[in-house]
Amino acid sequence: MATTIDEKIAALEEALASGELTVEYDGKRITYRSTQELMTSLNYFRGVKSSQSRGTSVRVSIGAFGG
Helix, strand or coil: CCCCHHHHHHHHHHHHHHCCCEEEECCEEEECCCHHHHHHHHHHHHHHHHHHHHCCCCCCCCCCCCC
C-alpha cells in the first residue's frame, strides 16, 4: 500500500509534535538524527505537495557535513 504525501506529512508532524524522532509509513521505520533533520524531511514533503498542486516539479538538494 503506497502512502500518500499527506500521510507522510501527517506522520512527520505527529512525530515532531510528540518529540519522537522515529516515523513509520509505507511499512518502513525511519529514525532521524535530530529534530532539524526531521523538519528538513517535513519541509521536503510539503514542497512536493505544494508543487503537485501547482503542477510543477520540485528540486531539492540536501547536504550533510560532519566534523
